[in-house]
Amino acid sequence: MSCLETIQNYAFRSMGFGERLLPRSDFTLCDQFTLIGSGLIWNVYFGVIALGLGFFLAVAVATAKASKNPLLRKPAEWYIFIFRGSPLFIQFFFAYELFVLLPRLGTDINLGFVEITVETRWLTKAWLGALFVLFLNTGAYSAEIFYGALRSIPKGDVEAADAYGITGWPRFRKIIWPTMLRLAWPAYTNEAIFLFHATTLVFFSGFPSWQQRGDALYYASYFADKTFNPFVPYPILAFYFILLTLCVIGVYGAINKRLNKHLPENQAAKLKIKPQILR
Amino acid sequence: MSFYASFGTVLMLLAVTAPTALLFGFFGATAARSHIAPLRWFGKGYTAIVRGVPDIAFFLFFVIALDQAFEYVRHKTLCSDWTEPVRQGSDFVVCAAAKLPLSSSPQWVHEAYGFLLAVLTFSIVFGAFAANVLYGGMRAVPHAQLQTGEAYGMSRRQVFWRILMPQMWIYALPGLSNLWMILIKATPLLFLLGVEDIVYWARELGGSKSSAFSYPHPDWRIYYFLGLLVFYLAMTKISEIVFEKLMTKLSLGQATTGGGSAAGGAA
Numbered sequence: 001m002s003c004l005e006t007i008q009n010y011a012f013r014s015m016g017f018g019e020r021l022l023p024r025s026d027f028t029l030c031d032q033f034t035l036i037g038s039g040l041i042w043n044v045y046f047g048v049i050a051l052g053l054g055f056f057l058a059v060a061v062a063t064a065k066a067s068k069n070p071l072l073r074k075p076a077e078w079y080i081f082i083f084r085g086s087p088l089f090i091q092f093f094f095a096y097e098l099f100v101l102l103p104r105l106g107t108d109i110n111l112g113f114v115e116i117t118v119e120t121r122w123l124t125k126a127w128l129g130a131l132f133v134l135f136l137n138t139g140a141y142s143a144e145i146f147y148g149a150l151r152s153i154p155k156g157d158v159e160a161a162d163a164y165g166i167t168g169w170p171r172f173r174k175i176i177w178p179t180m181l182r183l184a185w186p187a188y189t190n191e192a193i194f195l196f197h198a199t200t201l202v203f204f205s206g207f208p209s210w211q212q213r214g215d216a217l218y219y220a221s222y223f224a225d226k227t228f229n230p231f232v233p234y235p236i237l238a239f240y241f242i243l244l245t246l247c248v249i250g251v252y253g254a255i256n257k258r259l260n261k262h263l264p265e266n267q268a269a270k271l272k273i274k275p276q277i278l279r
Numbered sequence: 280m281s282f283y284a285s286f287g288t289v290l291m292l293l294a295v296t297a298p299t300a301l302l303f304g305f306f307g308a309t310a311a312r313s314h315i316a317p318l319r320w321f322g323k324g325y326t327a328i329v330r331g332v333p334d335i336a337f338f339l340f341f342v343i344a345l346d347q348a349f350e351y352v353r354h355k356t357l358c359s360d361w362t363e364p365v366r367q368g369s370d371f372v373v374c375a376a377a378k379l380p381l382s383s384s385p386q387w388v389h390e391a392y393g394f395l396l397a398v399l400t401f402s403i404v405f406g407a408f409a410a411n412v413l414y415g416g417m418r419a420v421p422h423a424q425l426q427t428g429e430a431y432g433m434s435r436r437q438v439f440w441r442i443l444m445p446q447m448w449i450y451a452l453p454g455l456s457n458l459w460m461i462l463i464k465a466t467p468l469l470f471l472l473g474v475e476d477i478v479y480w481a482r483e484l485g486g487s488k489s490s491a492f493s494y495p496h497p498d499w500r501i502y503y504f505l506g507l508l509v510f511y512l513a514m515t516k517i518s519e520i521v522f523e524k525l526m527t528k529l530s531l532g533q534a535t536t537g538g539g540s541a542a543g544g545a546a
Contacts, residue, residue: 085515086508087464093478094508097501197333204335204471221339230347234340238332 062146083140092205303406329407416451
């Protein structure tokens, strides 16, 4: 089988298209590159959607934690503490068991609500359930980052706004929000990188991979198991992840540039990339 | 009972890994600032590669790689008259005497060996993080102090041991405490390395089709995992408090913002 055929057969294997059976023997380098790359689709999917949705949750939670009202502040503090204080791995396991149990509880309470039972069934699948956990997790980590940025907004900026009579929503929208994003952005870039790395945990925790559709690490460990040779699939995986990390840095760097556009060159915050924090 | 013992496994892993990783990190950091170029490249490359790739991939990789490396070395030394290649297609074949642990050895040796591999893997990965933190700490020590040391006629070695070493810890402490939290949160990954840790036992005891109980029971796994969640939350909370105390203590008399007054951290 030529390499082109392999790519045709397996490029979208992780999404269920193409050849059903995974290659069983005589693995070529091309096989491994294609399948692991195909698994990377899942990592990108989890990472992009969790980050995109988690951003809004994070901003909401950060403002709640910074608020004076204890009814808003306490739940936000607890939420951040629970998701940042426990391992993501355990969160995955716990969430999976919870989602498995949900329909049983759900049908007891409200019979006839077909929609709810359908929804909870989807939660046990990785594409929604794991996404949900990742979304909550990145929400908590980025909320802490945004909260820190909120607290380090120069006091003079806010006071100046008060002096001009800008209060409430316009003050948040025009003064606090842009500064908060600008201050938080370097740390938030790191968070994005960690999240992409954390997506590799999904299929190794409770969530089963259905019809052998897994992420990049799932296929890499499949090859390592079958060939008993870790020296080929894992470096390929590393190669893909370094590419992915570089893409993330590129995108976030562009946004960072835009956020710092108005500042003189030497004051603009440089993106300092410190990848890799495990959760 | 093994479930409770497995908490001990996790704590032991933490206790063994933390100093080992610190040692790895120390060597990594000193290598990274060495004057000998290959050593410096090695130190920098070590930290860069480990930090750029998902660590779970490293955990999966190193366990097999280390195992094979050990067996390969033993194979070369113990059975030199073996002529067949070690890699035969998809198999990794070494002679019987080179197997680690020996197939004749008792069960506990196998478990201890698995644990040892896990500790080594954790140390290598976290050593890279620690190297990075310590490297930052070394660079944060005010340069004027090192120059003063040299002006007094100390050699490079003396400056390193007498001025740099005692002071770098306070600068590295925030990073190290962060690292410790990460290490705590990484311990459930032991499960993936094949060690029978708390995650393993939670699944085993909680599952309705487990062999641990003679009677059937409903699915308890969710309660076990809830317990684990609380366990880890407590661990991180306690360490947070301890580090805060340590920080205020160490900042006393240091040339940082926290040093002037006893309260407040230097971070």
